[in-house]
Amino acid sequence: MLPDSPLLSLHAAFTRQFVRHMRSLMASPADVANPLLFFFMVVTLFPLGLGPDPDRLATIAPGILWVVALLASLMVSAKLFASDFEDGSLEQLALAPYPLAVLVLAEVAAHWLTTGFLLALVSPLFAIMLGLPEQGLSTLVASLLFGTLCLTLIGAVGSALTVSIRRGGLLLSLLIIPLNVPVLIFGTTAVTEAVIGGNPESWLALLAGLALGSLALTPLAIGAALRVSLDS
Amino acid sequence: MTLLQASQVGIERGDRQLLIEVSFSVRGGEIWQLVGANGVGKTSLLRALAGLARLGVAGDIQRHASVLYLGHASALKLSLSALDNLRCHPACDVTASQERIASALEKVSLAGYEDRPVGALSAGQQRRVALARLLLSEAPLWLLDEPFTALDAAGCDWLEARIREHVEAGGATVFTSHQPSRFGALQQDLDLTQYVA
Numbered sequence: 130m131l132p133d134s135p136l137l138s139l140h141a142a143f144t145r146q147f148v149r150h151m152r153s154l155m156a157s158p159a160d161v162a163n164p165l166l167f168f169f170m171v172v173t174l175f176p177l178g179l180g181p182d183p184d185r186l187a188t189i190a191p192g193i194l195w196v197v198a199l200l201a202s203l204m205v206s207a208k209l210f211a212s213d214f215e216d217g218s219l220e221q222l223a224l225a226p227y228p229l230a231v232l233v234l235a236e237v238a239a240h241w242l243t244t245g246f247l248l249a250l251v252s253p254l255f256a257i258m259l260g261l262p263e264q265g266l267s268t269l270v271a272s273l274l275f276g277t278l279c280l281t282l283i284g285a286v287g288s289a290l291t292v293s294i295r296r297g298g299l300l301l302s303l304l305i306i307p308l309n310v311p312v313l314i315f316g317t318t319a320v321t322e323a324v325i326g327g328n329p330e331s332w333l334a335l336l337a338g339l340a341l342g343s344l345a346l347t348p349l350a351i352g353a354a355l356r357v358s359l360d361s
Numbered sequence: 362m363t364l365l366q367a368s369q370v371g372i373e374r375g376d377r378q379l380l381i382e383v384s385f386s387v388r389g390g391e392i393w394q395l396v397g398a399n400g401v402g403k404t405s406l407l408r409a410l411a412g413l414a415r416l417g418v419a420g421d422i423q424r425h426a427s428v429l430y431l432g433h434a435s436a437l438k439l440s441l442s443a444l445d446n447l448r449c450h451p452a453c454d455v456t457a458s459q460e461r462i463a464s465a466l467e468k469v470s471l472a473g474y475e476d477r478p479v480g481a482l483s484a485g486q487q488r489r490v491a492l493a494r495l496l497l498s499e500a501p502l503w504l505l506d507e508p509f510t511a512l513d514a515a516g517c518d519w520l521e522a523r524i525r526e527h528v529e530a531g532g533a534t535v536f537t538s539h540q541p542s543r544f545g546a547l548q549q550d551l552d553l554t555q556y557v558a
Binding site: 145146148149152153156157212215216217218220221222223224225226232356359360361 | 411412413414415416428432433434435437439449
């Protein structure tokens with residue numbers, strides 16, 4: 130009888146999965162640059178379509194930035210588990226002797242760092258392009274950090290549910306856009322409040338609460354959804 | 362020691378019943394080959410045995426040991442090197458050292474290809490990278506779906522020897538293949554044709 134193998138600690142399994150996903154993401158920099166480029170292009174189009182009036186642009190800038198961030202996140206979440214599903218990695222993840230929720234959380238974390246996190250970091254550049262007043266910048270970054278974390282986690286649930294469906298993109302959008310609405314409302318309101326000198330902290334706190342709640346609950350849903358998707 | 366027990370297993374795929382009342386048990390030291398025509402349900406049964414499929418699976422499947430499952434898809438990231446693929450493989454449950462992985466790759470005749478992206482290797486070589494997991498896993502129960510596909514004669518011989526070695530050490534192997542039996546008296550055939558619904 131072969132000895133039963135010593136298992137890695139949960140922490141080590143998480144790290145290993147994180148490194149694996151990070152490396153395969155880094156191997157295709159175009160995929161990482163894609164949402165940023167999308168963000169940049171759409172933000173440039175708005176002044177062209179609406180006219181260059183700085184006051185008007187500044188008023189609607191929080192909304193534009195947030196809607197575009199939501200769309201960019203929607204665009205990338207469709208692909209989150211696609212390659213893992215096609216190449217059989219998901220089967221192996223599901224059979225691995227660790228909770229699937231922990232392993233997928235590692236993948237989602239790597240995914241968020243290369244999409245939402247980067248987007249939040251570079252967002253002040255785009256905000257300045259739209260003439261968002263300076264006092265709104267730090268709130269914008271903070272709201273996008275919490276907000277994209279929510280969007281990525283919610284998107285991952287949708288992606289896990291639709292990964293086995295061919296052309297599941299439309300279904301994915303229908304599933305997750307309604308869930309993204311509160312995030313969008315809290316995010317834009319926080320930035321607007323900061324611009325008019327109001328109280329953005331309470332809105333940021335709501336967003337942070339949503340982010341932590343999703344962080345705690347969605348991995349279980351993602352794991353369960355992936356098992357269903359594999360079983361078809 | 363029984364590693365896997367399947368009793369009265371039925372497999373339903375979509376709205377079609379594929380297999381009914383498949384019962385067999387796999388003990389340490391045994392090799393089972395699932396045989397049957399294309400579409401008879403070999404892969405579906407193997408996935409059910411691994412625990413990947415639950416919907417549409419009737420009956421009772423008990424696994425008493427950890428499982429190494431190798432499916433049609435080889436679970437390799439094409440952009441990563443062979444070394445990285447194996448080092449971070451989600452299903453390798455031991456912390457294999459760099460040397461151990463390198464020596465596993467050497468044994469599957471991939472010495473010198475460790476650092477190439479797997480996508481740059483041929484189909485047969487990719488299969489060999491996937492099979493190198495057989496040297497890195499400690500799981501007693503192997504479930505292999507068409508393991509001999511895409512391998513050349515030398516590769517098939519290596520795999521055969523590796524499976525023999527595994528069962529001699531007390532492990533067990535269930536595999537599907539359209540090739541005639543390679544293990545002679547050592548293997549038992551489970552002809553799925555007799556269980557077709």
